[in-house]
Amino acid sequence: MEIKLAAQYQLDGSAGTGVGWATGISKYAQGGITVRIACVLDVDYEDSEFKQPYDGFKNQGHQVTIVGLQAGKELKGKQGKVTTKAETGIDQVRPEQFDALFIPGGYSPDHLRADPRMVKFTKAFFDTDKPVLAICHGPQLLITARVVKGRKLTAWITIQDDLSQVGANVVDQEVVVDKNLVTSRQPSDIPAFIRESIKLLEKVPVGTR
Amino acid sequence: MEIKLAAQYQLDGSAGTGVGWATGISKYAQGGITVRIACVLDVDYEDSEFKQPYDGFKNQGHQVTIVGLQAGKELKGKQGKVTTKAETGIDQVRPEQFDALFIPGGYSPDHLRADPRMVKFTKAFFDTDKPVLAICHGPQLLITARVVKGRKLTAWITIQDDLSQVGANVVDQEVVVDKNLVTSRQPSDIPAFIRESIKLLEKVPVGTR
Numbered sequence: 001m002e003i004k005l006a007a008q009y010q011l012d013g014s015a016g017t018g019v020g021w022a023t024g025i026s027k028y029a030q031g032g033i034t035v036r037i038a039c040v041l042d043v044d045y046e047d048s049e050f051k052q053p054y055d056g057f058k059n060q061g062h063q064v065t066i067v068g069l070q071a072g073k074e075l076k077g078k079q080g081k082v083t084t085k086a087e088t089g090i091d092q093v094r095p096e097q098f099d100a101l102f103i104p105g106g107y108s109p110d111h112l113r114a115d116p117r118m119v120k121f122t123k124a125f126f127d128t129d130k131p132v133l134a135i136c137h138g139p140q141l142l143i144t145a146r147v148v149k150g151r152k153l154t155a156w157i158t159i160q161d162d163l164s165q166v167g168a169n170v171v172d173q174e175v176v177v178d179k180n181l182v183t184s185r186q187p188s189d190i191p192a193f194i195r196e197s198i199k200l201l202e203k204v205p206v207g208t209r
Numbered sequence: 210m211e212i213k214l215a216a217q218y219q220l221d222g223s224a225g226t227g228v229g230w231a232t233g234i235s236k237y238a239q240g241g242i243t244v245r246i247a248c249v250l251d252v253d254y255e256d257s258e259f260k261q262p263y264d265g266f267k268n269q270g271h272q273v274t275i276v277g278l279q280a281g282k283e284l285k286g287k288q289g290k291v292t293t294k295a296e297t298g299i300d301q302v303r304p305e306q307f308d309a310l311f312i313p314g315g316y317s318p319d320h321l322r323a324d325p326r327m328v329k330f331t332k333a334f335f336d337t338d339k340p341v342l343a344i345c346h347g348p349q350l351l352i353t354a355r356v357v358k359g360r361k362l363t364a365w366i367t368i369q370d371d372l373s374q375v376g377a378n379v380v381d382q383e384v385v386v387d388k389n390l391v392t393s394r395q396p397s398d399i400p401a402f403i404r405e406s407i408k409l410l411e412k413v414p415v416g417t418r
Contacts, residue, residue, distance in 0.1 A: 044316075107316055110367050113367050113370075114366050114367050140367070143370075143371060143374065144367065144370050144371075146374075157323050158319050158322050158323050158349070158353065161322075161352075161353050162352060162353075162371060162375075165352065165355075165374075165375045166371075166374045166375065
């Protein structure tokens with residue numbers, strides 16, 4: 001079954017030429033779009049870093065699909081406060097079915113990046129300049145996908161150091177927006193993370209539905 | 210209170226000159242030494258990767274001291290099968306008080322490397338060529354301590370990739386011995402990890418007691 005895209009991207013290879021995420025110029029509709037977000041998740045995620053942005057994005061009218069390592073797997077947070085389920089498995093999805101990627105923190109990202117299909121899925125969002133929203137340990141998945149070199153971002157303190165060592169431009173602040181990429185460090189950054197993520201999602205290009 | 214060393218090291222700056230861990234030549238007594246091992250540990254360690262080597266080293270007559278982020282902190286494994294306690298805190302110890310370092314896996318190493326004192330403590334064992342025994346996620350602490358460049362080692366699959374990206378020579382096998390460094394990947398490697406660690410500990414140089 002073919003799933004229709006919520007928004008089709010206008011890929012014109014214009015990175016750095018004045019039209020794109022960096023500038024927000026004119027090719028993007030402002031607000032009112034339902035964005036289809038893939039939330040990649042495994043057990044022992046940081047409860048609040050999954051649940052609060054998840055609720056925040058849904059409250060904006062966006063669709064969030066929990067993509068796990070196997071469909072139907074029960075996913076409990078490391079604090080034991082939140083339990084959810086993988087709505088679909090990584091073997092059942094293609095990046096073309098989504099407009100944005102959300103990577104909650106905790107121990108989940110290190111589990112996800114052990115699966116090459118999850119790494120390939122992640123990389124595809126960078127290849128097509130779609131929004132990627134990663135908090136805390138989320139950027140571990142980006143390290144394995146080899147998409148952080150030269151990118152400006154933040155992460156959990158220990159991952160900041162890993163990122164520096166592999167050539168990222170690391171900034172220690174509550175939220176960093178670099179073109180298609182929104183990153184934050186920890187649970188106390190969640191409000192800023194949601195705010196900037198929602199702003200970025202409003203810039204998702206309009207396409208056919 | 211000054212703690213006496215179990216073995217005093219003969220540091221002669223001879224790395225690579227034919228006497229040392231690489232060759233095992235003559236400066237080391239074979240067996241019978243009680244080695245003082247610092248086991249650095251925080252919550253959510255991989256239960257078996259702490260307990261089995263810990264017991265194995267003690268059964269050989271070695272002394273193992275659990276060094277935590279705070280003395281007295283209760284330390285429960287991620288499987289919930291093992292609970293122990295930090296016998297001392299990182300603020301109370303100096304690397305000179307120990308002959309070897311043991312870093313169990315699980316989520317513990319990422320907690321430990323968030324504390325600069327733990328990173329400095331770890332680096333000191335490399336600076337003095339003392340045995341370092343690290344399994345699974347243990348080498349995360351070595352990445353932050355910046356001691357892996359050019360070293361031959363292994364680790365948990367996701368950490369293998371991090372290690373490659375920061376210039377380590379990564380090998381995917383059950384145990385890797387490179388001079389003072391013994392590393393393994395996962396719980397199924399524990400017997401090989403204990404075996405090679407014990408062999409290395411037998412080579413700890415004889416000194417005053």
